[in-house]
Structure formats: C-alpha cells, structure tokens
Amino acid sequence: MRTVKRKALPPNAKKQTDLEGLCQAYTREKQRWLQHFQCWKRQPYLERPRTLRDEMVKQGYRSPNQLQARHWKLALNDAAETWDKYWQSIFVKVRLKISHQQVNPAYGSQSCPFCEFVDSRNRKGDRFQCLHCGHENASDRIAAQNYARRFGDPKDRAVYASPPSKNHSFR
Ligand SMILES: [Zn+2]
Numbered sequence: 001m002r003t004v005k006r007k008a009l010p011p012n013a014k015k016q017t018d019l020e021g022l023c024q025a026y027t028r029e030k031q032r033w034l035q036h037f038q039c040w041k042r043q044p045y046l047e048r049p050r051t052l053r054d055e056m057v058k059q060g061y062r063s064p065n066q067l068q069a070r071h072w073k074l075a076l077n078d079a080a081e082t083w084d085k086y087w088q089s090i091f092v093k094v095r096l097k098i099s100h101q102q103v104n105p106a107y108g109s110q111s112c113p114f115c116e117f118v119d120s121r122n123r124k125g126d127r128f129q130c131l132h133c134g135h136e137n138a139s140d141r142i143a144a145q146n147y148a149r150r151f152g153d154p155k156d157r158a159v160y161a162s163p164p165s166k167n168h169s170f171r
Helices: 013-038 040-047 049-058 069-100 139-150
Strands: 127-129 136-138
Touching: 013 040, 013 069, 040 049, 040 069, 040 136, 049 069, 069 139, 127 139, 136 139
Parallel strands: none
Antiparallel strands: 127 136
C-alpha cells in the first residue's frame, strides 16, 4: 500500500473569517444568557433550560448577535451548565466549611437569603419560594446561600439560637 501525501489546501480566508465571527458572536450570546440567568426569577430554569428555550422560541426570540436558532440554543444550554457548575462549587465549599466550622443549621432552607423572612412554608420539597418577597430557587441552593452568609457572622448564634420546633425538619 502506498500512502499518498496530500498537499495541504490553502486556507479558505472567507470561511476562516466566518468561523471566527461565529465564535465571537457565540461568546457574546453566552455572556448574554449568563447575565440572563443572574436574575433570580430565572434561576429555577437552570434545571430545565429546554423549557426556557421553548418559551423564547414562542416569544419569537431573535439573537441580537444574529445567531441562528441552533446556535443561540447551544449558547443558552452552555450558560445554564456554567451556572450549574457555579452552584456545585458553592455546595462543595459550603460542605467543606461545615465540616470545619460549627454552623447553626437551623432554618437553612426556610429563610429567604434576600429579605431574611423565615417560614417553614417557604420551602416545598426541593423548591423554595419566599412567601414575603417571592424569591425563588432550588432549596439546596437557598440553604447553601444561607450557610455561606452565616459563616463568620457572630450574630448567627444569637439570632438562630432558638431551638427548632418539633414539627419542622431541618437540613
Ligand atoms: Zn424573601
């Protein structure tokens, strides 16, 4: 068998610039979705980016970066994944901290990290929605936020010292 050495084709300049343009547009689009998810109202969509995608399609979303639907959808998923990784890293940090430092776990997933309203009804299973301000997120994220906030908070013990009532479950 004889191997034929092929001569490399000269780079297609037009294709090259098109690709670079697409990459830049994708980066801007992903940035846009990262910011989009920053709003707490959209955090619940992190578990189901497909729903958000479908809603955007229904609303006739057009990418401001002139991306085709298949491309902005990828950017949206990518951004949701990045957010998910961010939360995972927070969980890891909080768990590490908890194992090294005593943190009062009371009301971890019942307190609102925004307005500090505490009520057992704020939490329904793995969902959290503040009955006072409407802040909404997954309850484990809420708990992580609350614990992170309590690290190094000297008032923590005083404020959360009251023993939990028997019919409440704490994580
Ligand atoms: Zn609240």
